[in-house]
Amino acid sequence: MQSEIVIVGGGAGGLELACKLGRRLGPSKVALVDSRLYHIWKPSLHEVAAGTLDIHQEGLSYQMLGHDNGFTFILGAMTGLDSAGKRITVGPVSGGGEEVLPERHIGYGALVLAVGSTSNYFGVPGAREHTISLNATEDAERFRLKLLRLLASADEHLEEGRKSGLDVVIIGGGATGVELAAELREASGVYAVYGFSHLQARRDVHITLLEGAPRILAPLPERVSNAALRLLKKRAIQVVTDCRVTSIEKDKIHDGKGNTYPADLCVWAAGIRAPEFLGTLGLPTNRGGQVEVDGHLRVKGVPDVYALGDCAACVDGNGKPVPPRAQAAHQQADYLRTTFVRRAQGKAAQEAPYRYRDYGSLVSLGHTTTVGSLMGALRGASWFVEGFVARMMYLSLHLLHHQAVLGSVRTAVLAVARFLIRRTTPLVKLH
Template sequence: MHSKHVIVGGGAGGLELACKLGRKLGPQAVMLVDSRLFHIWKPSLHEVAAGTLDVHQEGLSYQMLAHDNGFTFVYGPMLALDPRQRTLTVGAIRDDHQEQVLPERQIGFEQLVIAVGSTSNYFGVPGAAEHTISLNATEDAEQFRLTLLKLLTQAELKMGAQQDGSVDVVIIGGGATGVELAAELREASGVYATYGFRQLQANRDVRITLLEGAPRILAPLPEKVSRAALKLLEQRAVKVVTATRVTAIDARGVTAGATVYPAQLVVWAAGIKAPDFLKTLGLPTTRSGQLDVDDRLAVKGFDYIYALGDCAACAGPDGKLVPPRAQAAHQQADYLLQTFLRQQQGKPPQGKPYTYRDYGSLVSFGQTTSVGSLMGSLKGLSWFVEGLVARLMYVSLHLMHHQAVLGTVRTAVLALARFLIKRTTPLVKLH
């Protein structure tokens, strides 16, 4: 197989680039490689974990998207790269019985974009990898949801037998993922109680603890946002412990200094890093393992290999690295789109390098409210938003992503369909 433009990684940035480029150049010129068959917007994984979002309704098939947007989809993980020969190796796919469905394949390319995202960084904490769940992918969120459902079922049976059936959940990391999961989980636990878990009193029997090493949660965001978030969590009976460092995790719970927090379910949301396999590709990487790219998003030393999103270390004009956020990946995808289209049209390269623009941040607190800050066009100017207005803005971000990959009409129809489906299905997934 061979394609002019090969994109590895179907996350938000990689998929948007494939869709927009495919609509311009067609399936013979654009190829997307991913190790999964369907796409889900990563910021919604906390909803999948809590059970308030059904991944099988939310997921978008890459094969469908390829057909509709004019690119070729290749199913399989990236195993190796020969940057000089411009070939990459895609691994074989096997079914549940270990029978080979697709063989290992070689793909030739003229230009390559690596957009493989990030994975959890456990910072060497003993037991973290073995005894926690990280919301990196759909299977992680589904594992959390099924484990929670099992624990709630066991708790209901114990309480029916007059035994202690409380469930302890510890979330490590007070960034957006940890905070959103805590809020969504509290809301979902109350909904679960109405669907047959009659003995369960959510605020009393589902104990949620959020641990954060910094002096406050949502540390990168303005302090006003952090205070509002803390207030909302406390109203939802979420215990928040800041300025604490986790030192060990085992099957019984989480140890932070001299304190042990009992837990049957532990989520790691305390940090991310680039996937380890990037160091094996023969490309320059930083100490953190990210691909080292220039201000045009080209991997240094290779003017035909690019990287975007969490896996790319891109420094801004101030020397600071672009933060690993979804809006950065969206912006970088649009920048590379213009780069490739100008090349296709025989035009000179873009006059300006890629520059990250921070439009603010929104943090979801369930299905009815959000908080956050919006950045103004003037340097240093921002607005604090909360409540229903912030929630509508948060939902609009998801719809904007769908609009980029599905188009306006289909996004509108999909939004209406999901609204109607919610009126005929349980508020949480119960199986």
């Protein structure tokens, strides 16, 4: 098989690029490769883990999106790259113990790597074996099912008069860790009203957030960090900063100060790195495994190969490293869309390099509260936002992503449908 533009990775940036190019150039020109059949917006995985979002209602089929947006979807994981022959290898796909699709070779005119990121365990003993990281939908579902089992067990023990509780420890006080802690506190109270009648969320579900830096949400303005800390403590969530985790066992965590934290369920949200397979492709990578690209998002020294999003080590036209954020992947997808449309039209490549624009950050603390900062047009200017307005802005980010891949009308219909479904289903997923 041959395609003019092959995009590997159907995350926020890769999928948006495939949809926008497919609508412009058509399925014979654009192909998207991903190892999964459906897409979910990664910033919502903490809601899937807490059970407040049903992945089977939220996921968008790549095959449907390909049909509607004019790109070809190829199921499978990229396993190899022949940059001289300009083709990639896509591994076989199995199901039910049988091979469904064989190994394939896909030729390309231009290749875009948009494979996102995975957890960085920093060599901490036991971290990989005894924690769950929210890298993908299956991780979030595994966490949710384990949480449900532990809640049922704790409720049964309480009914029998035995002292019982559930200890959840989240390692990492970035956006993922903070959002998960708040969502879990909210969800644990909801679970209690759906049959766990002996369970009192604040008394019996103990949530601890461990952060190595002096404050949570360290990359964000201090006012945002302080507001998030206040709201977490108000929800009876223990926050420990300046905490360097040294080892993790099945039921406890140890830090560098000699403290031990009991843990029935532990989440690792302390850092990210690029997927390890990128280091096997013969491409230039940095210490974090990211592929090194120039200001035009071209992989250094490898013709016709590009990278965007978390897997790309990019220094933009302003001379600053681009942070691994969804808004960066969205902007880079728009930049490459222009690059490839000009290429298809026989025009010269863009002269101006990609420039990252920071529009601020928003952090969700449950279904009613959001905090964050918005960046203004003036250099260095920012505005603190909190409450209902911030919450509406946070929700709009998800809708804007859907608009990019579904269009305005279908996004509006989907939003209304989900609003109505939530009125006829449990507030948390109970199975």
